[in-house]
Amino acid sequence: MENWHKVCELADIPQLGARVVKGKNCDIALFRDAGDRIYALHDRCPHKGGPLSQGIVGNGRVTCPLHGMTIDLEAGRAVSPDEGCTDRFEVKIDQGIVYLLV
Amino acid sequence: MQKLKLVVVGNGMAGMRAVEELLKIAPDLYDITVFGAEPHPNYNRIMLSPVLAGEQKFEDIILNDLAWYEENGIRLHLGKKVLKINRKERVAEAEEGFSVEYDRLLLATGSSPFILPIPGRDLDGVIPYRDISDTQAMIDAAEKYRKAVVIGGGLLGLEAANGLRQRGMDVTVVHLAPWLMERQLDRTAGRMLQRELEKRGLEFMLERKTEALLGKEGRVCGVKFSDGEEIPADLVVMAVGIKPNTQLAESAGIHCNRGIVVDDTMQTFDPKIYAVGECVSHRGTSYGLVAPLFDMAKVCANHLAMMGIGRYAGSYTATKLKVTGVDLFSAGNFDGDEHSEEIVLNDAAGGVYKKITIRDGKIIGAVLYGDTVDGQWYFRMLKEKQDIGELRGHLMFGESHLGNAGHEGRVQASNMTDDMEVCGCNGVCKGTIARAIKEKGLFTLDEVRKHTKASSSCGSCTGLVEQILASTLGGGYSPKTSAEKPVCACTEHTHDDVRCAIRDEKLLSISETMAFMNWKTPNGCATCRPALNYYLISTWPHEAADDPQSRFVNERVHANIQKDGTFSVVPRMYGGITNPKQLHKIADVAEKYNVPMVKVTGGQRIDLLGVKREDLPAIWADLDMPSGYAYGKSIRTVKTCVGTEFCRFGTQDSTGLGIMLEQAFDRMWAPHKVKMAVSGCPRNCAESTIKDVGIIGVDSGWEIYVAGNGGIKAEVSQFFVKVKTREEAMEYSGAFLQLYREEAYYLERTVHWIGRVGLDYAKSRIVENDENRRALYQRLLYALSGERDPWKNIVESTKKPLFESLVVEA
Numbered sequence: 001m002e003n004w005h006k007v008c009e010l011a012d013i014p015q016l017g018a019r020v021v022k023g024k025n026c027d028i029a030l031f032r033d034a035g036d037r038i039y040a041l042h043d044r045c046p047h048k049g050g051p052l053s054q055g056i057v058g059n060g061r062v063t064c065p066l067h068g069m070t071i072d073l074e075a076g077r078a079v080s081p082d083e084g085c086t087d088r089f090e091v092k093i094d095q096g097i098v099y100l101l102v
Numbered sequence: 103m104q105k106l107k108l109v110v111v112g113n114g115m116a117g118m119r120a121v122e123e124l125l126k127i128a129p130d131l132y133d134i135t136v137f138g139a140e141p142h143p144n145y146n147r148i149m150l151s152p153v154l155a156g157e158q159k160f161e162d163i164i165l166n167d168l169a170w171y172e173e174n175g176i177r178l179h180l181g182k183k184v185l186k187i188n189r190k191e192r193v194a195e196a197e198e199g200f201s202v203e204y205d206r207l208l209l210a211t212g213s214s215p216f217i218l219p220i221p222g223r224d225l226d227g228v229i230p231y232r233d234i235s236d237t238q239a240m241i242d243a244a245e246k247y248r249k250a251v252v253i254g255g256g257l258l259g260l261e262a263a264n265g266l267r268q269r270g271m272d273v274t275v276v277h278l279a280p281w282l283m284e285r286q287l288d289r290t291a292g293r294m295l296q297r298e299l300e301k302r303g304l305e306f307m308l309e310r311k312t313e314a315l316l317g318k319e320g321r322v323c324g325v326k327f328s329d330g331e332e333i334p335a336d337l338v339v340m341a342v343g344i345k346p347n348t349q350l351a352e353s354a355g356i357h358c359n360r361g362i363v364v365d366d367t368m369q370t371f372d373p374k375i376y377a378v379g380e381c382v383s384h385r386g387t388s389y390g391l392v393a394p395l396f397d398m399a400k401v402c403a404n405h406l407a408m409m410g411i412g413r414y415a416g417s418y419t420a421t422k423l424k425v426t427g428v429d430l431f432s433a434g435n436f437d438g439d440e441h442s443e444e445i446v447l448n449d450a451a452g453g454v455y456k457k458i459t460i461r462d463g464k465i466i467g468a469v470l471y472g473d474t475v476d477g478q479w480y481f482r483m484l485k486e487k488q489d490i491g492e493l494r495g496h497l498m499f500g501e502s503h504l505g506n507a508g509h510e511g512r513v514q515a516s517n518m519t520d521d522m523e524v525c526g527c528n529g530v531c532k533g534t535i536a537r538a539i540k541e542k543g544l545f546t547l548d549e550v551r552k553h554t555k556a557s558s559s560c561g562s563c564t565g566l567v568e569q570i571l572a573s574t575l576g577g578g579y580s581p582k583t584s585a586e587k588p589v590c591a592c593t594e595h596t597h598d599d600v601r602c603a604i605r606d607e608k609l610l611s612i613s614e615t616m617a618f619m620n621w622k623t624p625n626g627c628a629t630c631r632p633a634l635n636y637y638l639i640s641t642w643p644h645e646a647a648d649d650p651q652s653r654f655v656n657e658r659v660h661a662n663i664q665k666d667g668t669f670s671v672v673p674r675m676y677g678g679i680t681n682p683k684q685l686h687k688i689a690d691v692a693e694k695y696n697v698p699m700v701k702v703t704g705g706q707r708i709d710l711l712g713v714k715r716e717d718l719p720a721i722w723a724d725l726d727m728p729s730g731y732a733y734g735k736s737i738r739t740v741k742t743c744v745g746t747e748f749c750r751f752g753t754q755d756s757t758g759l760g761i762m763l764e765q766a767f768d769r770m771w772a773p774h775k776v777k778m779a780v781s782g783c784p785r786n787c788a789e790s791t792i793k794d795v796g797i798i799g800v801d802s803g804w805e806i807y808v809a810g811n812g813g814i815k816a817e818v819s820q821f822f823v824k825v826k827t828r829e830e831a832m833e834y835s836g837a838f839l840q841l842y843r844e845e846a847y848y849l850e851r852t853v854h855w856i857g858r859v860g861l862d863y864a865k866s867r868i869v870e871n872d873e874n875r876r877a878l879y880q881r882l883l884y885a886l887s888g889e890r891d892p893w894k895n896i897v898e899s900t901k902k903p904l905f906e907s908l909v910v911e912a
């Protein structure tokens with residue numbers, strides 16, 4: 001059964017940055033963009049498994065720190081011409097608290 | 103809002119590139135209508151030669167398929183020629199009484215082959231070489247007939263002749279000039295080319311003027327020359343030149359002078375009408391290669407988008423012949439004049455010929471045959487008008503790719519077979535690169551990097567990839583110099599533009615800079631943000647904000663990320679000196695945190711590898727040693743030898759100076775990493791001659807060498823200055839580093855920066871100008887003052903959020 005779980009406060013995630021959540025089965029990266037939207041992706045680059053949470057965030061994308069593949073945060077998919085995708089998770093913000101559906 | 107109406111006349115390479123560029127920057131501004139006289143979507147005209155030679159199919163060379171037009175909402179009229187422009191009413195009138203209104207009109211009508219005005223030119227079997235229907239006509243003829251005559255021994259003629267020969271025809275090339283490609287090659291290179299092509303079965307008749315084409319029953323059967331000789335021919339290809347298509351513009355009263363005359367914004371004399379491509383005349387020049395057209399397209403799109411920046415200032419072009427196995431390169435004015443001089447290498451037996459033309463200490467032209475490895479290097483120096491100065495003696499021997507690692511030391515792409523590896527980091531072969539260029543329509547180094555990954559990691563194979571690009575695109579490739587290139591796709595501005603704006607406008611944050619410079623993306627990307635961050639903190643130390651989210655992970659967490667997401671910890675050991683107490687501490691930490699590997703690095707210190715992110719702050723606290731900055735664009739190590747302390751040959755205290763340097767500069771950020779070394783005598787055990795700053799002790803003082811590099815491409819450093827005391831050594835080294843910090847582009851190592859600005863320039867600012875040197879040194883000391891050790895900072899701060907993971911609460 002999936003449920004909404006509290007993870008942290010919005011302020012715990014730096015703008016244009018990310019935090020890692022230790023999930024049950026895998027690490028989940030929570031990204032915060034300049035407009036305070038939060039995106040949750042499996043913290044694993046489709047290329048060779050790099051930790052996306054450690055990448056540079058901007059323009060709705062994150063650049064993997066290992067070999068520079070760029071992943072669209074909304075779609076969880078590599079930006080063309082690269083190919084590959086990573087799992088997305090549902091997140092919401094309610095009164096400054098971030099919740100994850102896991 | 104009602105969209106503006108843009109009508110494009112000409113569905114070719116320049117027109118569609120302008121539309122692509124426009125869609126990138128202003129996707130919603132225009133309703134776009136495109137007219138193309140040919141019945142095909144836009145294709146890669148330069149790949150007609152591989153199609154003719156049977157190496158590729160027409161489908162492979164389509165650049166924009168019909169779905170692309172549809173996806174972008176472009177109304178496309180194929181097989182419809184625009185016949186008239188009514189400028190008063192702003193209406194373009196096409197065939198079959200079809201007319202469309204415009205707010206802006208873009209003329210991209212290309213050019214037409216020139217047909218000799220001689221009897222018989224209308225016979226069947228006489229064709230030009232311009233489009234796919236001409237190519238198909240040649241392919242069909244090759245199936246039925248044997249004897250082909252190509253009139254014109256220039257680029258197009260030779261490519262046609264080669265293709266027809268590969269399709270089994272007997273081919274004779276007739277040429278008016280005394281040697282082939284006389285506008286691109288000098289006599290010697292032209293002769294070498296002829297010999298090579300003769301070996302492949304082509305025949306040549308030089309210095310022959312064609313007087314008439316002979317026919318039988320409406321089809322060509324022979325060629326007659328002015329000296330009376332006649333030869334048989336079943337197919338005649340005319341490749342004697344092109345002329346810009348200006349009829350349409352002229353009939354509408356737009357000013358033309360051989361081409362449609364445009365200004366630097368690609369605007370014609372009618373401000374509503376723009377023109378790009380082979381049809382234009384810009385500052386009196388018309389171009390016949392794709393590289394300049396693409397530059398025009400970019401500028402034109404910018405003005406159509408009403409952004410009003412960007413000027414087209416003309417292009418330098420280089421030439422390559424797209425005949426597999428023929429290796430030639432030419433650029434600029436290789437014939438020279440009475441004020442120029444030449445350096446020539448002529449190895450007839452080895453099939454290599456090189457000529458470089460020089461005027462006032464600058465390269466103005468080059469012709470290379472048989473070995474074109476350095477073509478792009480010469481071309482870049484020509485474009486940059488670089489003073490060759492001390493390089494003169496080395497020019498012929500090339501850019502010394504000798505130290506290049508990762509592709510078996512190979513430097514010449516033309517000698518490689520398709521299955522040989524070009525990019526050792528990503529395992530990409532030559533054939534894969536060439537195929538991608540042809541089939542995906544790639545034109546630049548960046549595009550090849552994106553699509554194939556070749557040259558996208560360490561970059562040591564860049565020279566090889568450029569050669570493959572140049573020979574596949576036949577001069578359609580024009581390398582951009584680092585000074586011309588925008589920082590990244592988020593902006594039009596170059597590194598110099600950004601640095602100047604930050605300094606002159608006193609910009610203090612990334613968002614301020616992006617707003618001031620009209621950045622195209624909301625918050626930049628992983629390429630521009632770290633560059634901006636560096637420019638800000640180096641220009642305004644203690645004032646500009648350092649933004650951790652704009653730093654690469656290594657600099658954000660002060661450790662090197664590894665393939666499995668763990669990190670490495672390298673504490674400083676100044677000058678490579680350690681002691682039992684430090685070694686104990688390192689051993690204890692390694693045991694306590696189960697560090698999987700402890701390694702002595704190539705930089706004279708100890709690396710703890712495989713550390714978990716969460717453990718980093720605790721390890722730093724236990725170690726209680728300064729950060730070694732092994733992760734940063736910053737001072738890495740100052741390698742030393744034992745020197746006078748113990749060595750029987752030592753003339754100076756190298757360890758002492760090394761420690762002084764490392765302690766003084768150790769928290770210095772730089773455009774790229776900086777490595778130094780101090781050796782105690784010319785035996786040079788600290789390898790000072792491959793460092794960014796390398797110092798060698800001699801009996802009478804210290805010799806300082808700069809701009810060496812031991813990495814991807816080994817480069818020996820150059821002698822900079824000799825000084826007497828340690829204090830002077832500190833000041834000169836520090837001033838050099840500060841000049842580098844202030845003026846190099848982000849991610850440019852000292853060797854590449856000095857390569858760009860010249861060692862003489864650095865000497866003039868530092869060695870020959872005492873006041874300036876002291877000022878530079880003072881600015882460095884000011885920037886470093888108060889910089890705290892980053893590990894200690896984190897250990898002492900109460901919040902360590904970057905390092906800890908979050909957990910899901912139940």
Ligand code: SRM
Pocket residue numbers: 662663664665670672701702703704705706707709732738739775777792793810811812813814815851
């Ligand atoms: C640890 C070390 C290898 C070793 O075990 O000895 C090392 C390890 C790495 N080097 Fe190096 N280099 C190490 C000495 C060198 C040296 C030798 C030296 O410094 O004396 C060189 C050649 C000298 C030079 O730079 O001029 C060297 C030339 C490079 C280069 C190519 C630089 C160039 O401009 O050509 C890179 C790639 C880059 O920087 O972009 C690189 C990049 C790397 C990176 C950081 C790869 C990366 O970008 O993630 C490696 C990190 C591995 C890890 O997971 O921790 N490493 N690297 C050495 C650390 C020295 C130190 O104590 O700080």
Ligand SMILES: Cc1cc2nc3c(=O)[nH]c(=O)nc-3n(C[C@H](O)[C@H](O)[C@H](O)COP(=O)(O)OP(=O)(O)OC[C@H]3O[C@@H](n4cnc5c(N)ncnc54)[C@H](O)[C@@H]3O)c2cc1C
Pocket residue numbers: 111112113114115116117137138139140147148149150151182183184185210211212213231232233258347350378379380381389390391392393395424574575576577578579
């Ligand atoms: C065989 C061959 C090999 C080449 N090899 C190379 C090479 O190796 N490297 C290189 O850099 N360059 C090469 N070129 C040159 C390069 O192809 C041209 O520079 C480039 O295609 C010019 O682009 P353009 O858009 O100006 O003209 P084009 O691509 O010719 O496009 C113009 C289009 O406009 C259409 N048109 C004209 N008038 C009208 C009208 N009134 N109404 C509607 N449509 C109209 C034409 O039919 C044509 O389709 C080669 C050219 C040829 C023919």
Ligand code: SF4
Pocket residue numbers: none
């Ligand atoms: S340590 Fe250096 S040479 Fe070794 S694999 Fe990593 S980058 Fe390459």
Ligand code: FES
Pocket residue numbers: 045046047048049050064065066067068069
């Ligand atoms: S693992 Fe992400 S780019 Fe290679």
